Amino acid sequence: MELALEAPIPHLEEISKLxxxxxxxxxxxxxxxxxxxxxxxxxxxxxxxxxNELPEPVSLTKLLSDAALVKADAIxxxxxxxxxxxxYANVKAFxxxxxxxxxxxxxxxxxxxxxxxxxxxxxYDTLG
Numbered sequence: 001m002e003l004a005l006e007a008p009i010p011h012l013e014e015i016s017k018l019x020x021x022x023x024x025x026x027x028x029x030x031x032x033x034x035x036x037x038x039x040x041x042x043x044x045x046x047x048x049x050x051x052n053e054l055p056e057p058v059s060l061t062k063l064l065s066d067a068a069l070v071k072a073d074a075i076x077x078x079x080x081x082x083x084x085x086x087x088y089a090n091v092k093a094f095x096x097x098x099x100x101x102x103x104x105x106x107x108x109x110x111x112x113x114x115x116x117x118x119x120x121x122x123x124y125d126t127l128g
Contacts, residue, residue: 002020002021003018003019003020004019004020004021004022004023004046005018005019005023006023006025009028009031009033009034012033012034012037013037016037016041016043020043020044021043021044021045021046022038022041022043022044022045022046023046023048024038024045024046024047024048024066024070024072025048025050025053026047026048026049026050026058026062026063026066027050027053027054027058028050029066029069029070035069035070038070039069039070039071041070044073044074045070045071045072045073045074046072046073046074046075046076046106047063047066047067047070047072047074047075047076048075048076049063049075049076049077049078049079051076051078051079051080051081051108056080057078057079057080058078059078060077060078060090060093060094060097063075063077063078064097064099067099067103072103073103073104074103074104074105074106075103075104075105075106076105076106076108077090077091077094077105077106077107077108078090079107079108079110080110081110082110082111082112083110084110084111084112084116084117084119084120087107087108087110087120088120088123088124091107091124091127092127095127107124109121
């Protein structure tokens with residue numbers, strides 16, 4: 001098992017020593033200390049879209065800009081709580097960008113029912 005943690009900014013250095021890779025929240029990159037910590041890091045970096053921390057995730061444009069800024073290895077494509085269609089649209093939009101060949105990525109399952117979530121998983125499967 002590998003471990004990543006979200007850490008309070010004043011404790012990034014000490015908490016990072018306990019983890020196996022960096023899990024970065026996009027919206028916090030506006031903080032200079034947070035941004036510089038992850039810019040210096042040479043570890044595997046996953047950039048999250050901050051959907052759980054904000055009313056809506058950061059935009060795909062901002063996420064891709066932030067990914068370049070911190071040299072992320074992977075991104076979590078912006079997803080919308082309980083909204084399979086908007087989440088799927090963002091996955092399709094990402095796959096049409098040149099960056100889809102640059103970053104590994106995670107597509108999040110969303111929906112209001114188990115059936116809707118399973119349907120979204122099947123839709124992802126058709127994307128290749």
